[in-house]
Every structure is written in C-alpha cells, then in structure tokens.
Amino acid sequence: MNVKSAVVAVALLSMFGTIAHAATVTVSCGAQGQEFEICKQDVDAWAKKTGHIVRLYTPPASTTDMLAQFRQMFAAKSSDLDVLLVDVIWPGIIKDHLTDLGKYSKGAEKEHFPAIIANNTVDGKLLAMPLYTDAGLLYYRKDLLDKYKLKVPATWDEMAAAARKIQDGERGAGSKDFQGFVFQAKAYEGLSCDAVEWLASFGGGSIVDPGGKVTVNNPKAVLALNTAASWIGSIAPSGVLNYGEDEARGVFQSGKAAFMRNWPYAWSLAQGADSPVRNKIGVAPLPRGGADGRHAGTLGGWQLAVSKYSKNPDAAADLVMYLTSKEVQKKRAIVGSFKPTIVSLYQDKEVMAANPFFASLLDVFANSVPRPSTVTGPKYPAVSEAFWNATHDVLAGKATAEDALKRLEGRLNQIKRGGW
Numbered sequence: 001m002n003v004k005s006a007v008v009a010v011a012l013l014s015m016f017g018t019i020a021h022a023a024t025v026t027v028s029c030g031a032q033g034q035e036f037e038i039c040k041q042d043v044d045a046w047a048k049k050t051g052h053i054v055r056l057y058t059p060p061a062s063t064t065d066m067l068a069q070f071r072q073m074f075a076a077k078s079s080d081l082d083v084l085l086v087d088v089i090w091p092g093i094i095k096d097h098l099t100d101l102g103k104y105s106k107g108a109e110k111e112h113f114p115a116i117i118a119n120n121t122v123d124g125k126l127l128a129m130p131l132y133t134d135a136g137l138l139y140y141r142k143d144l145l146d147k148y149k150l151k152v153p154a155t156w157d158e159m160a161a162a163a164r165k166i167q168d169g170e171r172g173a174g175s176k177d178f179q180g181f182v183f184q185a186k187a188y189e190g191l192s193c194d195a196v197e198w199l200a201s202f203g204g205g206s207i208v209d210p211g212g213k214v215t216v217n218n219p220k221a222v223l224a225l226n227t228a229a230s231w232i233g234s235i236a237p238s239g240v241l242n243y244g245e246d247e248a249r250g251v252f253q254s255g256k257a258a259f260m261r262n263w264p265y266a267w268s269l270a271q272g273a274d275s276p277v278r279n280k281i282g283v284a285p286l287p288r289g290g291a292d293g294r295h296a297g298t299l300g301g302w303q304l305a306v307s308k309y310s311k312n313p314d315a316a317a318d319l320v321m322y323l324t325s326k327e328v329q330k331k332r333a334i335v336g337s338f339k340p341t342i343v344s345l346y347q348d349k350e351v352m353a354a355n356p357f358f359a360s361l362l363d364v365f366a367n368s369v370p371r372p373s374t375v376t377g378p379k380y381p382a383v384s385e386a387f388w389n390a391t392h393d394v395l396a397g398k399a400t401a402e403d404a405l406k407r408l409e410g411r412l413n414q415i416k417r418g419g420w
Contacts, residue, residue: 023315026055027083029131029304029323038336039323046322052315063087070094079309082316086303088134089373091120091127093380099306100125104317111326112341119370120303122377127305129324130341132332134300135361135368136197136286139252139260139270143280144170156201156227156287159259163235166258175256180235182248183261187392190244192371192384193298194261195391198224200296200369202289207387208372208412212420216387217409224289225394225401232395241396253277261286263300264339267357283360285367299368301341333358339365376420386411 030039036058043054057080059066067090073081074097084098091098105126109117112130120128138159140152144166153159163180170178184190199205204221208214232238240248245262252260253269255276260266264283271278285295304323306316322328330345332338334354339361345351346362373380390408393399399407 022051022053023312024053024055025082025310025312025316025319026057026080027316027319028057028059028081028085029083030056030058030085034336035338038332038338042323042328042332043319046319049322050315050318052319054319057081059085067093073307074309077309079307079311081307082310082312083319084305084307085131086128086305088116088119088299088301088303089371089380089384091303091305092122092374092377095122095125095127095377097308098125098127099308099310099313099317100127101129101306101317101320102126104314104321105129106321108321108325111343113343113365113368115299115366115368115370116301116303116341119299119374122374128303129305129320131302131304131324132329132338133341133365133368134263134265134339135297135364136193136261136300137264137283137297137361137364138286139262139266140282140284141166141258141277141280142282144258152282152284153259153287155290155293156198157290159287160231160235163258167235170258177256179237179251179257181231181259181261182236182240182243182251182257184244184248185232185236185240185392185395186242186244187388188244189384189388191388191391193300195225195228195387196298196369196371197261197286197296198228198289201286201293202227203293204289206369206372208376208383208416208420210375212375212416214409214412214416216412217405220289221405222401225391225405227289228391229394229397229401232397241392264361268337283357285364295364295367296369297364297367299370301339376416379415379420382415383412386415 027043030036040056047054060069116130116133148166148169150162153162167178167180184194199221202220202224204218204224205215207216248260249262249266251257253275270281286297288294304320306313306320310316326342329340329342330351333340333351337355346358352358376383386408390404394401394404
C-alpha cells in the first residue's frame with residue numbers, strides 16, 4: 001500500500017469510527033413556537049460540534065399531559081426519550097426515573113441560583129439542570145401610581161390601600177369595571193403558587209417543612225389566608241376565583257386593573273405594540289406580609305434531565321450540560337427573553353440591553369421560594385390539590401382560614417401516612 005492509499009484508509013477508518021461511535025439522542029426541550037425553534041437551533045449546534053445525532057421530541061402543550069406521558073414511558077422503562085424537559089416541581093415526583101447528573105456537571109451547578117439547584121437535588125442526587133427560571137412578580141401601573149401620588153407598595157396592606165384608592169378614583173372617573181388587584185385564584189396549581197407566596201411573605205412556612213413535617217396550620221398562615229380573602233369583592237372582583245394566569249393578564253393588559261400578580265412572561269405581552277398599557281407598567285417583588293415579613297415569589301421554570309432508561313446517558317448528559325451552559329443561556333436570554341438561571345448573566349451588558357426589565361428580577365429570583373415538591377416527592381400532586389382546595393374555600397368564603405388549615409393539616413398527614 002502506497003502512502004496515498006494509507007492516508008485514505010486512515011481517513012476512512014477515522015470517519016467510520018466516528019460514525020460507529022455517534023450516539024442518537026432524543027430530546028424534549030421545547031413544546032411549540034419560539035421555544036421549539038430556539039431549542040432546535042441549540043441542539044443542532046451541539047450535534048455539529050460533537051458528531052452525535054439529535055432527534056427532537058415535541059411534548060404535549062399541557063404540563064399535566066406532559067407529565068402523564070413521561071410517567072407512561074417510565075412505567076414501560078422506555079428508552080425512546082433521552083433528555084426530558086422537566087417542570088420545577090417534577091424532580092421529586094419522578095426522582096426514581098432520572099439519572100444523577102452530579103458526575104457530569106463538573107461543578108457547573110455552582111453558577112446557578114442556589115434555590116433552584118436545591119430544588120433539583122433529591123436524596124443527594126442532582127437530578128436536573130436549570131434551563132430557565134420564573135418567579136411570581138407584582139405588576140403595577142406606573143402612570144396611576146403617579147396620578148394618585150402613591151409609591152410602589154412594600155407590604156400587602158400597602159398594596160391593598162393603594163389598590164382601593166386607585167380603584168375608587170378610576171371608577172369615580174367613569175371606569176365602572178376597574179379593579180384594584182387581579183391574581184390567580186381558581187382551584188388549580190396556580191393558586192398553590194400564589195398561596196405559597198402569601199404564607200412565606202407572612203412567615204407562615206412552606207406547607208411541609210424540609211424535614212417532611214406538616215406545618216401549614218399555624219397563626220401566620222391563618223393571617224396570610226385571611227388577608228387574601230379580604231381582597232375578594234373589595235379590591236379584586238369575585239370573578240377572580242375563576243382566574244388563571246391569562247385571565248388576570250387579560251384584565252390588567254386591557255388597562256382595567258392597578259396591580260397584578262403574575263409570572264415574568266406577562267411583561268413582553270403587556271409591552272406589545274397593541275397593548276393599552278404599553279410603557280405604563282412596572283414590576284416589583286411581591287409585597288411583604290408586614291414589617292417583619294419578606295418578599296417571596298414562588299419558584300417556577302424548567303429544567304433538563306436525563307432518563308434513567310436512556311441507552312446513551314453520557315451523550316444525553318453532555319447535551320444537557322451544553323444547553324444549560326452560560327453561553328447558551330445568554331443567547332436564549334437575548335434572542336427569546338428566557339430568564340437565565342446563571343446569576344452572573346444578570347450583570348451581563350448584552351443581556352441587560354436586550355431585556356432592561358431583567359434588572360428588576362435578580363433579587364426576586366434570588367429570594368424565590370420553592371413549593372414542597374422535593375420533600376413530598378411523588379405525593380406532591382395530592383399535597384398541592386389539597387392545599388389549593390383549602391385555600392379556595394377560604395377565598396370563596398366557604399370556610400374560615402382557621403378551620404380550613406386545621407382540616408388541611410389532617411388531610412396532609414393522611415397523604416403522608418407511611419412517609420413521603
């Protein structure tokens with residue numbers, strides 16, 4: 001064999017060796033629209049860089065349907081999906097089916113918000129890496145605060161007083177359906193998020209403490225729910241009992257409310273070219289529960305995890321670390337306004353130039369409060385349902401906070417029976 005033939009043979013051997021060792025990884029990292037398109041760009045870049053093959057899996061749009069589908073796959077020990085898009089409350093629920101990423105992370109988790117990493121760490125195992133985050137915020141009308149010479153409220157009582165003053169003034173000026181405050185109060189997971197914030201802001205705990213003890217029945221939790229109940233029919237319409245995120249946003253964005261509790265997604269929509277409140281809104285941390293309370297926004301967002309049944313866990317984990325890296329999170333923040341989970345990106349000039357309102361979010365994310373999904377594990381859905389139903393009964397005037405929380409304590413201890 002001459003030199004030229006030898007070179008060709010080596011090249012062919014190298015090429016076929018690369019192909020032989022290329023892994024096929026199926027990933028779920030975006031459901032639809034812009035998120036799906038950005039996901040596709042990022043996984044294509046990783047595939048080009050590594051030589052691996054990536055297939056995109058489109059999950060159901062509903063998070064409930066998505067979790068149900070994943071659980072069906074797990075029950076069958078299916079290897080069809082390697083990398084999963086995971087809601088922030090899922091690591092504890094599906095912990096038995098996820099790969100420990102600790103051996104792949106090389107310390108990268110130290111760059112992310114500690115509360116998110118703690119949420120994703122179950123029984124000492126890092127089961128998911130954060131992709132982007134969310135937390136509850138207080139939206140307010142800057143123009144109306146100026147009009148009525150009011151400051152951004154720091155406590156719930158201040159918010160209620162400001163909401164009442166603006167509501168009365170606007171109704172007196174002819175806007176009969178104007179509301180002081182809109183939020184998520186129908187009986188679903190969104191109400192659990194709101195109520196977790198109320199409890200934490202008053203020092204009322206987190207439903208179940210990190211040690212697994214049911215702590216929801218306490219005087220400060222009672223005060224928190226009584227305070228929220230006082231808003232219904234006063235500064236908030238009775239119809240709020242049927243509001244989810246978009247119902248609340250619809251009222252606020254139409255210019256018919258002074259304050260709103262919602263997630264960061266509502267910002268870009270409220271600032272849209274056709275929005276009646278464009279350039280009239282501001283965001284702030286949710287109010288404290290009094291002078292000795294705290295600002296508390298419920299932790300939201302999405303993570304990436306590797307299925308325990310993946311046939312290519314090393315390649316799948318490498319893809320997860322790439323997609324959650326600082327470089328990719330920065331690009332996603334600039335192009336799609338996805339909220340980074342890497343703390344240093346909130347000081348990045350290019351990120352801040354693309355998203356000026358991110359400057360208001362750093363403290364919110366740093367002080368976000370998780371739902372008790374990690375400690376309660378697979379039983380969290382039952383815990384949350386019991387909590388949102390008890391809270392809804394209080395808001396609707398069907399039960400006092402004292403009675404509802406006492407019954408809830410008993411129900412949660414029933415659910416816990418045998419351990420979390």
